[in-house]
Amino acid sequence: MMEHEMYEKLMEEVDIGVHAVDMNGNTVIYNTKMASIESMDKEEVINRSIDQVFKFKSGEPSTLERALQEGAEFKNIKQTYLNNKGNEITSVNHTFPVWKRDTIIGAVELAKDVTMLEKLIQENMDRAQRSYSFEDVIGQSTEIKEIIEYAKRATRTSSSVLIIGETGTGKEIFAQSIHNGSDRSSKPFISQNCAALPDSLIESILFGTKKGAFTGSADRPGLFEQAEGGTLLLDEINSLSMHLQSKLLRVLQERSVRRIGDTRDISVDVRIIATSNEDPIEAITNQHLRKDLYYRLGVVSLFIPPLKDRKDDIKMLSDYFIQKYNALFRMNIEKVDENVMQFFMNYEWPGNVRELEHLIEGAMNITDHETAIRASHLPMHIHKRIKAASDGSKSAAPDFHQEEPAEEKPAASTGQMGLHDFLYYQEKQFILKVLEENNYHVKDSAAQLGLSRQSLHYRLNKLNIQKLRL
Known part of the structure; x- marks a missing residue:
């Protein structure tokens, strides 16, 4: 009796599907894990033959039936079939006959569920053939809904877009979504991280090379030519050297590119989407971004909010x-x-x-x-x-929903503060003054400042200004 109870407990707790049939192919053992794998109730399977419950490809018997008929053992066999509800199941099985002297009295199948893994592989293959769309942006907050709405409007034209956001906020998802939602979706989408390679290599990759321009060079189109008719994403544009930013500005203005070592210009029709992980105002101040390039790229500026x-x-x-x-x-x-x-x-x-x-x-x-x-x-x-x-300790995770800190005060003289602090303070005071004049209405204040509502929100977050009216 104790052995039977231990056996029953083992069948219920083991993390592998167990399905056993007698010599006639009727199920005699069907544990909870197997029922979960096949999305079945035990009562639907016990004492019934395999072909009464499951459906296999035409002319292809189950591994359990083959073990009974052939007396053979099958290891690590992937099998796809349908349960009685028509749902597709995929499992990897170890199936073997059970002998009593010289007679087969049944067969046992040990199964591992790979249904979800199969689905994920297929999804990844599908994703490789399609890039991100706005449906891939996960979120329900007002902040993310607003940025999605702004980004969707950018799909209607071919204007340059500058996407600003901290590392890990999902800037490339938005870039691909804009491309896929535009008239250029059937054309190439090409991405290049400007911080990943040295200037000399980035230049030849972007603009292409002419045979003989340098030792070993060959006629090779750059990314602008490869993206013809489509979209070129320049990731971390603020990492590009000022020299290359100048060349990039020329391409944007003249809509033509010249390969390294060549003397002729090649017309290109490419939409540029650039990203920056740095506040563009700070990037310009720190000479990480040319002001004229910023104005050219930032025809549409999208500020992706950080997760906090x-x-x-x-x-x-x-x-x-x-x-x-x-x-x-x-x-x-x-x-x-x-x-x-x-x-x-x-x-x-x-x-x-x-x-x-x-x-x-x-x-x-x-x-x-x-x-x-x-x-x-x-x-x-x-x-x-x-x-x-x-435990209520003071070393607990800090609460970042505190009240706004007291207003910063400038040092006694400008000589006692750095340029960055001085500019921060002056910008904050100016924006606070405009907000006060407009009774803290963001929309009216943004109009007076010559900014989009979204751009002003970004500045307010950076400056820790929270007293607002929408």
Whole structure:
């Protein structure tokens, strides 16, 4: 009796599907894991033959039937079939006959579920054939909805676009979405990170080369020519040298490009989308971005909000990443623990959405049959802060929803403050004055300042100005 109970417990707890049939092909063992893999109830399968419940490709018997008929063992065989509801199941099976002396009395199948993995592989193949669209932007906050609406308007023309945002906010997703929503969607979308390569190499990649221009050079079109009719994304444009920014400005103005070593210009029809991980005003001040290039690129300027400014999206993003890695890792995590979510809501997220995704992915690598991501699954420095928060310690994660700090005061003389601090203070005072004149209405203040409403919001966040009316 005890052995039977232990056997029953084993069948229920083992994390692999078990399906056994007798010599007539009728099911005699069908454990909970197998029922989960095949989305079936045990009662629908027990004491019924395989072909009464499942449907296989025409002329292709199941591995269980083959084990009965042929007396052969099959290892690591991938099998795709339909359950009685018509749902497609894919599993990797180890199937073998059960012998009693010289007679086969049944067969057993041990199955691993790869249905979700198959779907994910197919989704990745589909994604490789299509780039991002606005539907791929995850979020429900007012901030992200507003930027999506602005970006959608940019699909109607071929004007240059400058996308500003911190690292990890998803700038390339917006760039690809604008391309795919425009009339240029059937033409190439080409991306180049300007910070990834040295100037000499970037120049030849962008503009192309003429055979004989330098040793080993050949006739090769640059990215502008390759993107003809489509869109060229220049990522981290503020990392490009001033010399190359000057050449880029010439291409934008004249709509033609000259290969290195060539004497003729080639007309190009390319839309430029550029990104910057630095405030353009600061980039110009620090000589990381030419002012004339900024005006040329920033015909449409999109400011992607950092994750700390769109806290309403953290739960949705967390759920999205959990489902993504559930499918990839064949796991069943359901949620983020309440204490962890509270930390997420108070955390500043210096790495933005990318950091959140990496935290979720890392935590899911650590979980062991749990259904929730807990503090113990996170990196030690974060784990300690969450534990401190739950213990009421002062070392808990800081609350970033504090009241606005007291207004900064300039030093006694300009000689006692740096240029950056001086410009920050002067800009803040000027914007506060305009806001006060317009009774803190953002729309009216933006019009007076000659900025878009979105651009003013970006400046307000940078300057920590919070007293507003929409």
